Amino acid sequence: MTSVNPKMKVGTSMVHNRGETFVWHSLRNITLAAGLLLILFPMWLVLINCFKSLEEASQSFFALPQSVNLDNVRELLQSQNYFRYVGNSLLVTCVSMAVVAVFIPLVSYAIARNMHRGYYRFLYVYIMLGLFIPSQIILLPIVKQMSSLKMLNSWGLILLYITFSLTRGVFLFVNYIRALPIEIEEAAQIDGCTVVQTYFRIVLHLIKPMISTLVIMDVLWYWNDFQLPLFLLNRSRDMWTLPLFQYNFKTEYSFDYPMAFTAYIISLLPVLVVYCCCQKYIISGLTAGAVKS
Amino acid sequence: MKKVLAMVLALCMVLTASMAMAEKVEFFQQKMEEGPQRAYAEVLARFHAENPDIEIEINTIPDAGTVLMQRISTGDIPPIFSDYPTQTQFKGKVNNGYIECLEGNEFLSRVNPGMIELGKHYDGQTYALPLSQNYMAIFYNIDIFEQVGIEGTPKTWEELIAVCDKLVAAGVVPFSFGDKDAGRVGHCFQALSQATYPGVVDYVVSVVNGEATVADNADAFRKIGERMLKLHEYALPDYMGTADTVMWENFATGKAAMCITGSYARGTILISNPDLNLGAFPIPGDVYDESPLLTGIDAALCISAEATEEQKAVGLKFLEFISRPENAQLWSDIDGAPSCLLGTTYSDPRVAPVIEKAATGVVCDWFGSKVTTQVTTELYQVVQGLLLDGDLDAYIEGLDEAIEAAAL
Amino acid sequence: MHKKVLNRDRASFFVITLPALLLYSFFYIYSVVLGFYYSMTDWDGLSRKFNFVWLENYGKILKNKAFFNSVTVTFRYAILMVVFTIVIGVLLAVALNSVKRFKTFFKSVFFFPAMISSVAVALIWDQVFIRALPNLAPLFGVANIASPLGNKQLALYAVLFVNLWQSLAMPTVIFIAGMQSIPDELYESAVIDGASMFDQFRFVTLPYLVPTITVNAILTLKGGITSFDYAKALTGGGPARSTMLIGIKIYIDAFGDTPKFSIANTESVLLFLVIALLSIVQLTISSRSGVNKA
Numbered sequence: 005m006t007s008v009n010p011k012m013k014v015g016t017s018m019v020h021n022r023g024e025t026f027v028w029h030s031l032r033n034i035t036l037a038a039g040l041l042l043i044l045f046p047m048w049l050v051l052i053n054c055f056k057s058l059e060e061a062s063q064s065f066f067a068l069p070q071s072v073n074l075d076n077v078r079e080l081l082q083s084q085n086y087f088r089y090v091g092n093s094l095l096v097t098c099v100s101m102a103v104v105a106v107f108i109p110l111v112s113y114a115i116a117r118n119m120h121r122g123y124y125r126f127l128y129v130y131i132m133l134g135l136f137i138p139s140q141i142i143l144l145p146i147v148k149q150m151s152s153l154k155m156l157n158s159w160g161l162i163l164l165y166i167t168f169s170l171t172r173g174v175f176l177f178v179n180y181i182r183a184l185p186i187e188i189e190e191a192a193q194i195d196g197c198t199v200v201q202t203y204f205r206i207v208l209h210l211i212k213p214m215i216s217t218l219v220i221m222d223v224l225w226y227w228n229d230f231q232l233p234l235f236l237l238n239r240s241r242d243m244w245t246l247p248l249f250q251y252n253f254k255t256e257y258s259f260d261y262p263m264a265f266t267a268y269i270i271s272l273l274p275v276l277v278v279y280c281c282c283q284k285y286i287i288s289g290l291t292a293g294a295v296k297s
Numbered sequence: 298m299k300k301v302l303a304m305v306l307a308l309c310m311v312l313t314a315s316m317a318m319a320e321k322v323e324f325f326q327q328k329m330e331e332g333p334q335r336a337y338a339e340v341l342a343r344f345h346a347e348n349p350d351i352e353i354e355i356n357t358i359p360d361a362g363t364v365l366m367q368r369i370s371t372g373d374i375p376p377i378f379s380d381y382p383t384q385t386q387f388k389g390k391v392n393n394g395y396i397e398c399l400e401g402n403e404f405l406s407r408v409n410p411g412m413i414e415l416g417k418h419y420d421g422q423t424y425a426l427p428l429s430q431n432y433m434a435i436f437y438n439i440d441i442f443e444q445v446g447i448e449g450t451p452k453t454w455e456e457l458i459a460v461c462d463k464l465v466a467a468g469v470v471p472f473s474f475g476d477k478d479a480g481r482v483g484h485c486f487q488a489l490s491q492a493t494y495p496g497v498v499d500y501v502v503s504v505v506n507g508e509a510t511v512a513d514n515a516d517a518f519r520k521i522g523e524r525m526l527k528l529h530e531y532a533l534p535d536y537m538g539t540a541d542t543v544m545w546e547n548f549a550t551g552k553a554a555m556c557i558t559g560s561y562a563r564g565t566i567l568i569s570n571p572d573l574n575l576g577a578f579p580i581p582g583d584v585y586d587e588s589p590l591l592t593g594i595d596a597a598l599c600i601s602a603e604a605t606e607e608q609k610a611v612g613l614k615f616l617e618f619i620s621r622p623e624n625a626q627l628w629s630d631i632d633g634a635p636s637c638l639l640g641t642t643y644s645d646p647r648v649a650p651v652i653e654k655a656a657t658g659v660v661c662d663w664f665g666s667k668v669t670t671q672v673t674t675e676l677y678q679v680v681q682g683l684l685l686d687g688d689l690d691a692y693i694e695g696l697d698e699a700i701e702a703a704a705l
Numbered sequence: 706m707h708k709k710v711l712n713r714d715r716a717s718f719f720v721i722t723l724p725a726l727l728l729y730s731f732f733y734i735y736s737v738v739l740g741f742y743y744s745m746t747d748w749d750g751l752s753r754k755f756n757f758v759w760l761e762n763y764g765k766i767l768k769n770k771a772f773f774n775s776v777t778v779t780f781r782y783a784i785l786m787v788v789f790t791i792v793i794g795v796l797l798a799v800a801l802n803s804v805k806r807f808k809t810f811f812k813s814v815f816f817f818p819a820m821i822s823s824v825a826v827a828l829i830w831d832q833v834f835i836r837a838l839p840n841l842a843p844l845f846g847v848a849n850i851a852s853p854l855g856n857k858q859l860a861l862y863a864v865l866f867v868n869l870w871q872s873l874a875m876p877t878v879i880f881i882a883g884m885q886s887i888p889d890e891l892y893e894s895a896v897i898d899g900a901s902m903f904d905q906f907r908f909v910t911l912p913y914l915v916p917t918i919t920v921n922a923i924l925t926l927k928g929g930i931t932s933f934d935y936a937k938a939l940t941g942g943g944p945a946r947s948t949m950l951i952g953i954k955i956y957i958d959a960f961g962d963t964p965k966f967s968i969a970n971t972e973s974v975l976l977f978l979v980i981a982l983l984s985i986v987q988l989t990i991s992s993r994s995g996v997n998k999a
Contacts, residue, residue, distance in 0.1 A: 032800045035796065036800055036801070040814055043815065046829055046830065050832075066840060107724070111722055113721075114719075114722045124722070127722060130729070131729060135927075135984070136980050137977055140955040140959065140969070140972075140976070141970060141973035141976075143959070144370065145735075145737075145739040149732070149735070151372055152372065163732065167733055170725060170728070170729055170733075174725075198717060199714050199718060228823065228824075230822065231933075234358070234364065238364045239323065239375075248359065250822065250824055253828075261836065264828070268825050272825065279817070283813040287812055287878060362962055363960040366961070367960055370751055370964065389963065393753055394753070476855065478941060479942075479943040537855030538852025538855030539855065671965070674961075678943065678949075681943055681944045685944060685945055686857070701770070
C-alpha cells in the first residue's frame with residue numbers, strides 16, 4: 005500500500021514554496037522550543053531550589069537563590085554515606101558492563117554463525133523467550149534463589165544483570181552479525197585462525213558500533229535500576245546503590261524538599277558529568293547500532 | 298614479669314577473639330520518619346555504651362513493609378525487627394512460626410497491661426514488645442482557636458460543626474486535608490467511621506464472611522460517607538491533589554485550623570513549624586461517651602524465630618534495655634508518641650483530651666486488626682472515589698464490590 | 706586436517722555458548738518455571754506449606770472485577786503510550802534532523818531525560834506537580850491549579866506524561882537513525898517533482914520508517930503493559946484505582962502487607978500470554994507491509 009514512489013505524487017509547482025518553508029520552519033522551531041522548555045524547566049527548578057533553605061524556598065519557589073548556599077550539599081555529604089553509594093553503583097555497573105561487553109557479542113557470534121544447527125537455533129529461541137516475559141513473574145523466585153545461594157549482595161546483583169542482559173543483547177547482535185559477510189572469516193580460518201582469534205581479529209572490529217550501543221543502553225539500565233537493588237541489597241545501608249539513596253528521600257526528607265532536591269542533584273551528578281563529556285559519542289553510539297536493529 | 302606478659306597476651310587473645318565474635322546484629326526498623334530514626338539511634342548509642350562487645354546495626358530501607366515481607370518469604374529474616382502486632386499480617390507471620398514468643402521475659406511486666414492485652418496473638422501469648430501507642434485525632438492550632446474565641450474542644454459532631462462554622466465566619470479555613478494517597482484518606486475514614494458507627498469493623502467482618510452486605514446497612518454507611526463529605530466542605534482547596542506532607546505543612550503554617558491525622562504526624566508537623574501551639578482532641582461522634590478513640594500499638598519490637606541463639610540473646614538484651622523506663626522515656630520524647638511502658642510520662646498537656654479519652658477505655662483498634670490489608674486497601678479506594686465525585690449511592694455499591702474483589 | 710579444524714571450531718563455539726546457556730537456565734528460566742508453578746498453587750508467599758490447586762487461581766482471577774479494572778487501565782495506558790511515542794517521536798526526529806544550527810545542543814538536551822533514573826524522574830515531577838503548579842496559577846489568572854495526580858480523570862494522563870517525558874528519547878534516537886538511512890536521491894527527485902514538505906514526509910520518509918516504527922511500537926507496547934515505576938512513585942495506583950496498572954496490582958498482590966503470591970503469579974502469567982500474543986500479531990502485520998530492507 006505504501007510502496008515508495010516519489011514520482012507518484014506530482015506537485016503543482018516546480019519551485020519550492022517559500023511560504024510553506026516558512027510555516028514548516030516556524031512549526032519546527034516552536035515544537036523544539038516547547039520541548040526544550042518542558043525538559044529544562046523542571047531541572048531548573050530542582051537546581052535553583054537546592055541552594056535555598058526551606059524558608060527561602062517556600063517564600064519564593066521560582067526566584068533565583070539569594071546566594072549560592074551550599075549548606076544542603078554540605079549537610080548531605082556529611083550525614084549520608086554518599087561516596088559509598090557512588091562506589092557501590094560504580095562497582096555494579098562497571099563489572100557487569102565489562103563482562104557483558106565481552107560475553108554477549110561472543111555468544112551472539114557463536115549463535116549467528118551456526119544458525120543451521122539445531123542446538124544454536126534452539127538456544128536463540130530459548131533466549132528470545134525472555135522478550136515476552138514480564139519482570140514481575142520472576143522477581144520473587146529469583147530473590148528466593150539468590151537468598152538460598154547466599155548471594156544477596158553486589159556480586160549476586162552483577163550476576164543477575166549479566167543474565168538479564170542476554171535477551172536484548174543477543175537479539176541485537178545475532179541479527180547484526182548475520183548481516184555481515186562471512187567470507188573474510190572463512191579466509192581467516194583457512195589461514196589457521198581459531199574461532200576466538202577470528203572473533204578478536206576480525207569480527208570485533210566490524211561490530212564495534214553495535215557494542216557501543218549495547219554498552220550505553222545497559223549502563224543506563226544498571227546505573228538507574230531500582231527494583232532489583234531494593235530486593236537484593238536491603239540488608240544494610242552500606243550496600244545501597246544511588247537509586248536507593250534517592251528514593252530514601254521521598255520519605256526521610258519529605259518536608260525539607262530543598263534537601264530532597266539536593267539529594268537528587270548530587271546523585272545525578274556522576275551521570276551528568278559523564279554525559280556532558282561524551283554526549284556526542286553516546287548519541288552517535290546509539291544511532292550506529294539502532295540502524296540495523 | 299613473665300606472668301604479667303602471659304596475662305596480657307591472654308587478655309589480648311580474649312579481646313581479639315571476642316571482637317571477632319562480635320558479629321553485627323541487624324535491627325530492621327520500619328519507620329523512615331526522622332523522629333523514630335533518631336529515637337532508635339539515641340537509645341542504641343546508650344545500649345552500645347553499656348554493652349561494648351555487642352554491635353547492633355539499624356537498617357532502615359524504603360518500602361520497608363514490602364521488603365520485610367519479601368525477606369521473610371525468601372527465608373532471610375532480620376534477627377530483630379519492628380512490626381505492628383495488632384495487624385492480621387503480623388498474626389500471619391506468627392502463625393507460620395517466624396516470630397519468637399516473648400512470654401516469660403521479665404521485661405514484659407514493664408509494659409502497660411492494656412497494651413499487652415491489645416497486642417496478644419490469638420493464642421493469648423505475646424510476640425512483640427509494644428513500645429509506643431498511636432491514635433487518630435483532630436490536631437488543632439490552639440492559637441487560632443483562641444483568637445476566634447473557641448473555648449474548650451468539641452466533644453460531639455454538632456459541636457465540631459459549630460466550631461467549623463465559627464471559624465469560617467471568622468475567615469479561617471477549618472480543615473487541611475491531603476487526600477492524594479488513598480492510605481491517608483483511609484486513616485481518616487477508619488477514625489471517623491468508628492467514631493460515627495462504633496460497630497463498623499465488626500459489620501465489615503460480617504460482610505467479608507458473606508453474612509451480610511453493606512447495602513443491607515446502607516443508612517449507617519451513608520452517614521459515615523456524608524460526614525466525610527461534610528468535613529471536606531470546610532477544607533482548603535485541591536485536597537485531592539494534596540500529599541500528606543503538604544497537608545501537614547499547610548496546617549503547621551496556619552493556613553487551616555485543624556487537621557485529621559495520626560499521632561505519627563505530630564513530630565513532622567512540629568519540625569515544619571516548631572513554634573506551633575499544637576493541640577489534639579478525639580474525633581467526635583454523636584455522643585461523647587459512646588464514640589471510641591482509634592488507638593493502637595504503633596511501634597513494637599520482635600525477634601525472628603529463625604535467628605541464631607546468639608542473635609536471639611542479643612535481641613532479648615536490646616528489648617530489655619529499651620523497655621527500661623528511662624530509655625523508654627528518652628525514646629518517647631524524641632519520637633513524639635506516647636509510650637506503652639510503665640513509669641513514663643507523656644509531657645504534653647495540650648494533648649490531654651486524647652489521653653483522657655484513652656483513659657476512659659472507650660477505644661477501638663485499626664481495621665487491620667480484624668480484616669486483611671486487601672480489604673482495607675480496597676475500601677480506601679472507594680472512599681477516595683466518594684471524595685472525588687460525592688456520589689453516595691455509588692459509594693455504598695462500591696463498598697460491597699470492593700470487599701468482594703478483595704476476597705480473591 | 707581440515708576436518709580436525711572444523712571439529713575444533715565446533716567445540717569452541719559450543720564452549721562459548723555454554724556459560725550463557727547455564728546462567729540463563731539457572732537464573733532466568735528456572736525462576737520463570739517456578740513462577741508458572743506457583744501460579745497453580747495456593748501459596749501466599751508466607752506459609753511454609755501450600756497445595757497444588759491446578760487452574761483454580763485462573764478461574765478466580767477471570768471472575769475478579771478489580772483485575773479487569775486493572776486490565777482496562779493498563780491497555781488504555783499502553784495504547785496511548787504507543788500512539789504518543791510514535792507520533793511525537795517521529796515529529797521530534799524530523800524536527801531534530803532538519804535543524805542546522807545547534808544540532809548537537811538540541812540532541813543532547815532531548816536525550817538528557819534518558820540518562821536519569823525513573824525513580825528520580827517520578828520524584829522530581831511529583832514535586833513539580835505539588836509545588837510548582839499552585840505557584841503557576843497566578844500566571845494564568847486562576848486562583849489555583851489542582852494537581853492532576855489527584856484527579857480521577859487526569860491522573861493516568863499525568864503519569865503517562867511523566868513516563869513519556871523520560872522514555873521518548875530512546876525511540877526518537879532510533880527514528881533519527883532510521884531516517885539517516887533513507888537515500889538522499891529520493892528526496893531530490895521528490896523535490897524535482899515538486900512534492901511539498903508534507904508530501905516528502907508522507908511518501909518518502911514515512912514508508913522508510915515503517916520497520917523502525919514496528920520496532921519502537923513493540924518495545925513501547927511491552928514497556929507500557931508492564932509499566933510500573935512511574936505510577937508506583939507518583940500515585941501508587943490511586944486515586945480511586947484510576948492508575949492501578951496491572952504491574953502495580955501484581956506488585957501489591959505479591960509483596961503487599963498480606964501477600965497472595967500465587968495470585969500475583971497467575972496475573973503475571975496472564976500478562977505474559979497477552980504480551981506474547983500481541984507481539985506475534987504485531988510481527989505478522991508489520992512483515993506484510995512497509996519497505997522491508999532486512
